[in-house]
Each structure stands twice: as structure tokens, then as C-alpha cells.
Amino acid sequence: MTSRTLSGPSRFLSARRHGVGAALLALAAALSLAGCGRTGDQAAPLAEPAPPPAPMSSPASLAGGMAMKEQRMRSAEPSASDQAQGGQxxxxxxxxxxxxxxxxxxxAEQLADAWGKVRDLCGTLKCELLSSSLLRETPQQPGNATLEVRVEPADVDKLLGGLAGVANVVSHTTTSEDKTAEVIDVEARxxxxxxxxxxxxxxxxxxxxKRTMADLLAIQRTLSDTQAELDAIATQRKMLAQQTSKQHIQIQFTPKRALVSSGDGYSPMRNALxxxxxxxxxxxxxxxxxxxxxxPWLLLVVLPLGWLVRVLWRRRRAKAA
Structure with missing residues (x-):
């Protein structure tokens, strides 16, 4: 077997490679240990203790809870301004x-006929008759008549057109009131x-x-009050619907008057006759x-007084004689 001897520069490069490799191995081991610790923490969470059983609620606490819930619902109720801002x-x-x-x-002689024609025309349209009155002419006072109706906007022109055909419109006033905020508030309630x-x-x-009989009675009483309030609000909404879905029209019928002029045709003698x-x-x-x-005063006072004067006069004449 033959062995090769490394020179000085070769030994230095080899040692440097071994140091870098050892550092990389140490870093990989540290990362793997940290990952294992996190996985172990996630895999084995601590068990939370079970919540204690809810105590039996008393009527006072139950009524207070319902009142707090009602108050929260009232505070969460959107107002008209909030809905207007939110729905811009x-x-x-x-x-x-x-x-x-x-x-x-x-x-004057056509007052009753004109009033009856307009009232009958209302019956053929989407018109609700609220009130009607007729006062015929007498020697002591002139006649007049009134009609008060609610009409759908689509039939208003038909009613006014029929009115113009039987009478002369002297004055016509139109007013409108914005009920938007009131309607939004009522619907939210x-x-x-x-x-x-x-x-x-x-x-x-x-x-x-589990609830006691007192708790059930408290819930039932609150339910009855809430239903009564809901019925009252629903009635208010129906009244607003009648006011906003139809137009309120009031017609005043008056007899036509003849104006007398004071020109050359005026004669005091003719007027006196x-x-x-x-x-x-x-x-x-x-x-x-x-x-x-x-x-009556003549019979009670004057006649007795005249008789007394006459008696005294006769007595005086008798004494004088």
C-alpha cells in the first residue's frame, strides 16, 4: 500500500472544508429540533377545563336580562339619519x-247636482270618501256643500277633470308634508x-x-306587552301608508253670487220701491x-192705576160739591 503525503496548502484547504461541513450540520440539527418543538406544541394543546353549569335564573334576573336585551336591541336599532347616511x-x-x-x-240651482256628480265620480275611481255634507238654500241662508276624499295619485287628474266640467274652480291650494323620516323610524321599530x-x-x-313558573310568567308578560306595542306600531304604519299612498282632497262648493254694480243704471227710487x-x-x-x-204691562199696571185715579177724582169732586 502506498501513501501520499499532503503538502501544507492542501492540508489547509481540507481542514477548511471539514469546518464548513461541521457548521452546516450543526445548523440543520438546530432547525430540526426547533421544528419538532413547535410540532409537539401544536399537536398536544392543553385541555381547557369544562365550564361550570349555569345557575338557575331567578325572575328578577330573568326580567333584568330581557330588559338589557331589549335595551341593546333598541340601541342597535338604526335611526332615520343613519339609514339616510348609510344609503347615500x-x-x-x-x-x-x-x-x-x-x-x-x-x-245656486245646480249646487246639489254638481255635488252629487262629483261624489258619484269618486265611487267609480280608486277614491275613498271620508266625509260629505250638503246644505240646501233657504230664505235665511245660502246653500253650500263639501266633499273630503282620498284618491290614488293615478286618478287625481280624472277627479279634477270631472270637477272642472260641473263647477268653476275659484281657488286651488296644494301642500305636501315629508313623512320619510317617520316611516323609516316606524319600520325600524x-x-x-x-x-x-x-x-x-x-x-x-x-x-x-330549566325555568320556574315565575320565570315563565315573566316571559309571558313581557311577550304580551311586546305584542301590544307591535300592534300599535303596525297601526301607526298603516295610517302613514294611507297618508302617503293617497292624496287628501277637500272640495268646498259655494253658490255663484251676482255682483251689483253702482254705475249709471243704479236708481235710488227703483231700489227703494x-x-x-x-x-x-x-x-x-x-x-x-x-x-x-x-x-201685559198695560193690563197689570196702567189699568189699575187709571181706575185708582178715577176714584180719587170722583171723591174730590164730591167733597168740593
Missing amino acids: DAPLQRFLAVRQDLNVEVP IRNRTEFRDSLRTMLRDTVT RNAGSVLAESVGALITFIAAVL
């Missing part, structure tokens, strides 16, 4: 309550109350949780009223 990207639906007031004139009512019903149907009959009737009526008022 989408167009906001507006709810307007529109009201129209009209004053029309018709000839309806959603909130509905969720709270459903949660109470779920609690009543729950047969796993025309009014002579009424003036004479008023004078005779005043005289009758005066006689009727004085006659």
Missing part, C-alpha cells in the same frame, strides 16, 4: 303626504319589536333550560213685537 349610494324612497284644498262656485317577540317565543318553547215690501214687513213685525211686549 342608493336612491332614498321619499314618502310625501299631499293635500289639495279647492273652492268651487256653481249656480317594527323590525326590532318583531325580533324581540320571536326571541321570547323561542324562550317559551325551550324545554332544555224694490225694497219697500221688505221694509214694510219689517216695520209691521216690529210694531207687533212692541204691542206684544207692552200689553
Whole structure:
């Protein structure tokens, strides 16, 4: 066997290679140990202790919990301004309550017919009659009539067109009130109350949780109050729907008046002759009223006083004779 002797530079390079290899092996061993430690930590987590059983709730704590839940639901209820700000990207639906007031004139003899035609026209449209009144003309007062209806926006022009055919519109006023914020608030309250009512019903149907009779009665009482409040809010929403889905129209019928001009055709004598009959009737009526008022006093005071004066006068004459 032959052996080769390494020179000085060759021994130095060989030693350097052995040192680098040893360092790489040490680094790989450290990384593998660290990985094994992490894997062991993840593979064997500490077991958490089981939660203790929930104590039996008392009626006071149960009512307090329901009150706190209701308060949280009220605080989480979105307001009209929040919904308006949150829905800036989408167009906001507006709810307007529109009201129209009209004053029309018709000839006195056609007042009842015009009023009846408009009322019958309302019956053929999507129109709800709220109130109607008719006062016929008498010698003491002129006649008048009123109609108050709610009409779908699509049939408003038909109703006003039929009105213009039988009467002369003197004044027409239109007003509108924005009910958008009120409608949004009411709808949010309806959603909130509905969720709270459903949660109470779920609690009543729950047969796993042990509750006393007092707890069940408290839940039932809260459920009844919530349902009553929900019914009241639903009624308010229906009223808002009537105000915003239909237009409120009120029509006042008045008889047409003839204007008397004071031009060249005016004659005081003709006017006096025309009014002579009424003036004479008023004078005779005043005289009758005066006689009727004085006659009782005449019988009770004047006649006895005249008889007494006459008796005294006769006695005086007898003494003088």
C-alpha cells in the first residue's frame, strides 16, 4: 500500500472544508429540533377545563336580562339619519303626504247636482270618501256643500277633470308634508319589536333550560306587552301608508253670487220701491213685537192705576160739591 503525503496548502484547504461541513450540520440539527418543538406544541394543546353549569335564573334576573336585551336591541336599532347616511349610494324612497284644498262656485240651482256628480265620480275611481255634507238654500241662508276624499295619485287628474266640467274652480291650494323620516323610524321599530317577540317565543318553547313558573310568567308578560306595542306600531304604519299612498282632497262648493254694480243704471227710487215690501214687513213685525211686549204691562199696571185715579177724582169732586 502506498501513501501520499499532503503538502501544507492542501492540508489547509481540507481542514477548511471539514469546518464548513461541521457548521452546516450543526445548523440543520438546530432547525430540526426547533421544528419538532413547535410540532409537539401544536399537536398536544392543553385541555381547557369544562365550564361550570349555569345557575338557575331567578325572575328578577330573568326580567333584568330581557330588559338589557331589549335595551341593546333598541340601541342597535338604526335611526332615520343613519339609514339616510348609510344609503347615500342608493336612491332614498321619499314618502310625501299631499293635500289639495279647492273652492268651487256653481249656480245656486245646480249646487246639489254638481255635488252629487262629483261624489258619484269618486265611487267609480280608486277614491275613498271620508266625509260629505250638503246644505240646501233657504230664505235665511245660502246653500253650500263639501266633499273630503282620498284618491290614488293615478286618478287625481280624472277627479279634477270631472270637477272642472260641473263647477268653476275659484281657488286651488296644494301642500305636501315629508313623512320619510317617520316611516323609516316606524319600520325600524317594527323590525326590532318583531325580533324581540320571536326571541321570547323561542324562550317559551325551550324545554332544555330549566325555568320556574315565575320565570315563565315573566316571559309571558313581557311577550304580551311586546305584542301590544307591535300592534300599535303596525297601526301607526298603516295610517302613514294611507297618508302617503293617497292624496287628501277637500272640495268646498259655494253658490255663484251676482255682483251689483253702482254705475249709471243704479236708481235710488227703483231700489227703494224694490225694497219697500221688505221694509214694510219689517216695520209691521216690529210694531207687533212692541204691542206684544207692552200689553201685559198695560193690563197689570196702567189699568189699575187709571181706575185708582178715577176714584180719587170722583171723591174730590164730591167733597168740593
